[in-house]
Each structure stands twice: as C-alpha cells, then as structure tokens.
Amino acid sequence: MEPYSTETLLQHLGEEEPFPYGAVAPPIVQTSLFHTRSLRERYETPESMPYHYSRVSNPTLELAERKIAMLEHTEGALCFSAGMGAIASVLLTFTQAGDHVICVDTAYPPTRELLANWLPRYGVETTFVSGETLESFQEALRPNTRLIYLESPSSLVFRLQDLQAVAEWARPKGILTVCDNSWATPLFQNPHALGIDLVVHSASKYLAGHSDLVAGVAAGRRELLTPLQKTRELLGTTLEPFGAWLLIRGLRTLSVRMPRHQASGLRVAQWLAEQPMIAKVHHPGLPQHPQHALARNQMRGYGSLFSFETYPIHKEQAFAFTDTLKLFRFGPSWGGYESLLLGWNIDQPDESGRARWLFRVYIGLEDPEDLIRDLAQGIGHLEAE
Ligand SMILES: Cc1ncc(COP(=O)(O)O)c(C=O)c1O
Structure with missing residues (x-):
C-alpha cells in the first residue's frame, strides 16, 4: 500500500482483507496457544501454522507491529510489555560481558539505572555523556564500545543529539546505535531514516495516547529484530493481545x-x-x-x-x-x-x-x-x- 500517505496507511495497512463477520475493528486474538486438529498436520505441513504461542507472536500483535514499522520506515517492529521491556531487551540482546556502552546522561532515569547498576553485573560498562556534541561521544569511545544509546530530545531538560552525525560516526566502527523516539513520535522524527539502527518507544505515551496502556516498541532492520524477538520470547517481555489492540486503536488517531x-x-x-x-x-x-x-x-x-x-x-x-x-x-x-x-x-x-x-x-x-x-x-x- 505504498502510494498512500501515513494517515491513510494508519487506518488501512494490514486490514486489506475483511475481518471475520465483516467486523471493522480487528479481532483481539486473545489466545495463549494455537493448535492443530492432528499431530500429523504439525509434522507434515508446519507452514500452515504461522503462530504457536502468544509469548512468541500473535496476529493482533503483528498488526500493531506492521503499522509501527510503516510509521518508523523500518523493515519491521516488535511490541513489548512496556517501554522498559523494549529497552532492556535491546540492551540484553546486543551487549555481552566485556562490552562498553555510551549513553546520554539525560536519558530516562530507569534506562540509566539499568545501564549504571544492572548491566555491570553481567560485565557491561557504560559511560554517560552529554550527547550535545559529537566530541562528547568521541571522547568516551573505547576499543570495546558496542552500543550507543540516544534519547533525543532527552528527559526533563530536552537536550538533543545530532542523530545523523552520531550514526555516520558509529556505523563504520560497527557500533550499534539505538534511539528512544517517544517524545517526538514517528510522525515528527524518524531516527532510522537518519541512520540510527534501532528505534525504541514507550508506546505507553503518544502512540497509545489514552493513558490506559503500558507498552513498548523496537523497530529496525529484520536482521536485528530476529535475535531481539528471541530475547523477547526468552524474557517474556511480549505485549499481550488486548494491549496490542489498544495500541492499534490509539495509533488510528x-x-x-x-x-x-x-x-x-x-x-x-x-x-x-x-x-x-x-x-x-x-x-x-x-x-x-x-x-x-x-x-x-x-x-x-x-x-x-x-x-x-x-x-x-x-x-x-x-x-x-x-x-x-x-x-x-x-x-x-x-x-x-x-x-x-x-x-x-x-x-x-x-x-x-x-x-x-x-x-x-x-x-x-x-x-x-x-x-x-x-x-x-x-x-x-x-x-x-
Ligand atoms: C522517554 C521515555 N522512555 C522510556 C520510558 C519507559 O516506558 P514504559 O513506562 O512504557 O516502560 C518512559 C516512561 O516514562 C519515557 O518517558
């Protein structure tokens, strides 16, 4: 549905086929598991079973994810049980013992807490920088820097990072860039289009928009989302179907x-x-x-x-x-x-x-x-x- 504008796609993307009974609103596929009528079917035609268990994925969740990927101009998106679920899952997927992270010092406080107090337990160290200049990142660089965590504008004092400049500097070094885009929303800022690898959101904020949902999002290239989806499955940070439905409803407006x-x-x-x-x-x-x-x-x-x-x-x-x-x-x-x-x-x-x-x-x-x-x-x- 490429030729249409964002406003139109928010309504129609993923909804080309009528829903059961001609319902306008998408069904909430409120199920934990997906079954077959015979064991033979599971063995002989596994492709007929796109879903197995809602901690891994679910059709309602995937509808929300398609709309968010469209908004962020990314290959795909994943929904999480909270913004912190998305952020923690990203950090745990893309760092390992011995790695170093650079993070903006005005990032959302629980994000900073996770990096400052929890990840050192697993051998991951973080340097916090002002992020207002590229030099602040360059000065913090170490041979083992693996990830740069941005939030632009950042919490409380609303400082910005030059997303394109940071992405261009980090990419040839093989450093993954992540940006929290909750404040601007994909309508007003697309970090991925500026070269950032992964975009995260507290979908509890504007995306859901009605103060009735806690949810998170990570969007980016498929090759990054595949290991991230595995982490989500293992940590159980998946958004549940009713939450995904509320998110779809919020996105419409x-x-x-x-x-x-x-x-x-x-x-x-x-x-x-x-x-x-x-x-x-x-x-x-x-x-x-x-x-x-x-x-x-x-x-x-x-x-x-x-x-x-x-x-x-x-x-x-x-x-x-x-x-x-x-x-x-x-x-x-x-x-x-x-x-x-x-x-x-x-x-x-x-x-x-x-x-x-x-x-x-x-x-x-x-x-x-x-x-x-x-x-x-x-x-x-x-x-x-
Ligand atoms: C900028 C920002 N990022 C992330 C989060 C965390 O999101 P959640 O509360 O959905 O876990 C928040 C929550 O206030 C936030 O303000």
Missing part, C-alpha cells in the same frame, strides 16, 4: 492528536517563557532553546512535554502554586489526553530554605487558553521573594 499537542504545547511554553518569575523554559521548539536549529533540522514537529525552571523559591511557594491548579493532574508518565505537572527542587535549599525548582509540564488535549488561565491564577506564587 495519532496523526490527529500530534499536531494539536504540538500547537498547544508551544502556546503554553511561549506563555510561560514570557512570565518574569520563570527563569528558563526547556522546549526544543522555542527559538531560545540552545539546540533549536538542530531540532528544526532533524524533527518535523514537537511533542508537548517540556519543563521550566524558577529562580530560588521556598518549597511552600511551589506547593501554593500547584494547589491553585484545577486542570493539571500531578503524576508520572505523559502522552495521554490529560495535562500533567510534576515538580522538584534542583538545588540544595540555601540557608533561607530557597532552591530553584524544575516543573515538568505535559500538555494534553484541553484548550490551551484554559490551561494558561489555570496556570496564570497561581503563578504569582513562584515570584522569588
């Missing part, structure tokens, strides 16, 4: 949701940047972001997760501000329809008890003007005294 998230996120971020009590807004789509030019170069759009910093304030000021908010909820994760906020001090409080605070903001599908009104009523509490 991705191309409608993302432009809206982008516009609302930028609107709120711009408004925050104009407030005198806000010291800094970290959003790659704002011209004042130090890597805005790179963002424009390698992305086609922006997610709606960003952060802002205050000048030194008392903890009670942060709470007084957040107590006034009616439309924001306070919790982890992001990518659903609802706006969210989290915050913490990024300095040790000084002798007067003041510290700089960082607030992570996620803009959902509400009217951004309502969200700005909500923020405006209490933002005065953040004024440095």
